[in-house]
Amino acid sequence: MTAVVPRDVLCVGDVVTDTAIELIRDDNTITYTDDDGPWLAMRSGAKLPFAGFRDFDAAGNAANAAVACTRLGLDAAIATDVGKDDTGQRIAARLLEHGVDTGLVHVHPDQQSNHHFVLRHGAERTILVKHHEFAYRWPDPDPPPRWVYFSSLSEHADAYQDEIARWLGAHPDVRLAFQPGTLQIRAGVAPLRAVYARSEVVIMNREEAVTVTGGDHADVHDLLARLHALGPSKVVVTDGPDGAYAADGEEHLWMPTYPDPGPPVERTGAGDAFASTLVAALVRGETFRTALRWAPVNAMSVVQRVGGQAGLLPRAQLEALLDRAPEGYGPVPYARP
Structure with a gap:
């Protein structure tokens, strides 16, 4: 009997269809900044024209990561949940088009799939989010993958996250990357303590790190x-x-960004591109320093296109851009100011 080769990486998390609505920048729709940061404001009660819209099936952190990994030559699968509706069928079909194994996609016959709305205002975006309350269950992949890439789930997934943590505890050879999603960040450390402790690498942005740890935003070392x-x-x-x-x-x-060839078109998916590319490099056996060099290249490419996946690079193109990187591009020791 021929032995079954483990998948390189199993991406775990919710998937969605994003409808991106491009707002018109005028007096009715503005941005401004106060002490709490940037805000998007629209005139209440008005009928606001918009420039256009576009659907992006199979979006979300886990889906973006799975697509990034397949583009970089890895054998990637996804464990996720969809409804038995047109949206769910389109999500599964789009993942297959990208070469992602969908054998662990759980279809719920009486529920809708996740559908978010992205308000685009220039290069920035504001996302209207709704996660459906799926009856999550861990598929217990056989054979276990070499890596699990764990990311965004809904606020209804506490028991599922505990199940994943127990499975990881029973499979110590499986390496874990954790890119927490918005709701997991908001939940804090307590419900995910076992996941953090089990992770080989954890990736999040600076504001999320403050929320999770209670640390000082001004002190990166902290x-x-x-x-x-x-x-x-x-x-x-x-x-x-x-x-x-x-x-x-x-x-x-400290790792600098890769130079943008032009102004960002849209920032959706840049964080996912960075995180998943870094993990993909580690899965391929690259060093941590090399993985840090890979990650900003895909993030740069993604912000030059609309949507979180159109700009994801094949490995050959990513390596070609690395060959043309500015002198000194790479991680450097970061000392306290």
Whole structure:
């Protein structure tokens, strides 16, 4: 009997269809900034024209990660939940088109699939989110994958997350990457303590790291140390155009962005591209420093296109861009200011 080869990576998390609505920038729809950060404002009660809309099936952190991994030459599968509706069928079909194994997609016959609405205002976006309350169940993949990439789930998934953590505890050879989604960030450490402790690498942005750890936004070293204290051997804190910070238990590093060829078109999926590309490099056996060099290239490419997947690069194109990187492009030790 021929042995079954384990998948390189199993991506776990909710998938959605995004409807991206491009707003018109005028006096009726504006952005402004106050002490709490940037805001999008629209005139209440008005009928607001919009420039157009477009549907993106099979979106969301886990789906974006699975597509990124397949583009980079990995054998990727996804464990996720959809309804038995047209949206769910389109999601599964689109994942298959990208080469993602959908054998662990759980179809719920009496429910709708997740559908979000993305309000685009220039390069920025505001997302209207609704996660359906699926009866999640862990599929117990056989054979286990080499890596699990765990990301965004709904607020109804506590028992499912516990089930995943128990399975990971029973399969110590499976390596875990954790990119928490918005609701997992908001839930705090307590319901996910076992996941953080089991992770080989945890990736989130600077604001999320503050929410999770209670650390000081101005002190990246503090944020990295607090994340390390949760148990992962490697942590990465992204900081938008200011690059990313990383720690592997021995040193703290700063990784610059890869230069944009032009102004960003849309930022949707940039964080997913960074995180999943970094993990894909680790899955391929690259060093942590090399993985940090890979990640910003795909993030740069994604923001040059609309949607979170159109700009994801095949490995050959990513490596070609690395060959043309500016002198000194790469992680450098990050000392306290």
